[in-house]
Amino acid sequence: xxxxxxxxxxxxxxxxxxxxxxxxxxxxxxxxxxxxxxxxxxxxxxxxxxxxxxxxxxxxxxxxxxxxxxxxxxxxxxxxxxxxxxxxxxxxxxxxxxxxxxxxxxxxxxxxxxxxxxxxxxxxxxxxxxxxxxxxxxxxxxxxxxxxxxxxxxxxxxxxxxxxxxxxxxxxxxxxxxxxxxxxxxxxxxxxxxxxxxxxxxxxxxxxxxxxxxxxxxxxxxxxxxxxxxxxxxxxxxxxxxxxxxxxxxxxxxxxx
Numbered sequence: 001x002x003x004x005x006x007x008x009x010x011x012x013x014x015x016x017x018x019x020x021x022x023x024x025x026x027x028x029x030x031x032x033x034x035x036x037x038x039x040x041x042x043x044x045x046x047x048x049x050x051x052x053x054x055x056x057x058x059x060x061x062x063x064x065x066x067x068x069x070x071x072x073x074x075x076x077x078x079x080x081x082x083x084x085x086x087x088x089x090x091x092x093x094x095x096x097x098x099x100x101x102x103x104x105x106x107x108x109x110x111x112x113x114x115x116x117x118x119x120x121x122x123x124x125x126x127x128x129x130x131x132x133x134x135x136x137x138x139x140x141x142x143x144x145x146x147x148x149x150x151x152x153x154x155x156x157x158x159x160x161x162x163x164x165x166x167x168x169x170x171x172x173x174x175x176x177x178x179x180x181x182x183x184x185x186x187x188x189x190x191x192x193x194x195x196x197x198x199x200x201x202x203x204x205x206x207x208x209x210x211x212x213x214x215x216x217x218x219x220x221x222x223x224x225x226x227x228x229x230x231x232x233x234x235x236x237x238x239x240x241x242x243x244x245x246x247x248x249x250x251x252x253x254x255x256x257x
Contacts, residue, residue: 007098029056035171036077041198044148044233052217074140079169109142120157171209171216200252
């Protein structure tokens with residue numbers, strides 16, 4: 001069974017189930033994580049997420065990490081129920097490792113996409129019952145094709161390539177509109193931006209989403225709370241430190257009176 005390197009099949013063989021749907025309408029507000037975005041910039045892909053998780057109209061947690069490293073060259077950004085999304089991310093992380101160790105090579109980019117799609121399809125019953133919906137973005141660097149790529153998924157596991165950008169979560173309609181505007185009529189297309197310019201835009205986008213969507217946390221300067229911003233390039237996944245996000249926010253985002 002382990003010969004073909006499929007860790008998830010191994011888990012299922014041991015009786016593991018991803019997410020058992022709870023009875024719908026049980027009156028319990030399930031926490032959800034909101035507002036993630038990815039776009040291609042000059043060196044690769046930027047992926048960012050705000051930090052807020054909500055349940056109904058309650059703010060549950062303001063330090064959620066929604067951009068999760070899966071391996072050296074790929075991340076999964078989560079919108080939806082964090083418990084289910086974290087579990088999926090853990091399974092994928094171990095799956096990629098297991099494949100590498102048993103097959104002595106990296107799983108292909110296509111293989112990684114299929115692995116996430118498969119997990120989302122396994123999760124359909126929970127997604128439709130309203131207790132486990134996840135609509136993630138998968139972004140990574142395809143080493144074979146030497147290019148960064150972005151894919152987004154609906155809660156049923158259908159996969160779409162975001163050629164230039166992708167957004168998900170409750171704040172995404174605002175961000176999608178701004179990204180289209182920037183990319184079409186901005187001073188330069190997103191793909192021409194430096195890392196610094198791209199990060200400043202990500203902070204502006206999440207701040208704009210927070211303006212119109214109470215479930216998006218944006219930036220909280222008093223609490224020193226900044227979004228998670230990661231870059232994926234040929235060199236791998238890197239995270240922008242809060243200190244740099246803070247100085248960028250002060251210089252490029254905060255309103256100066």
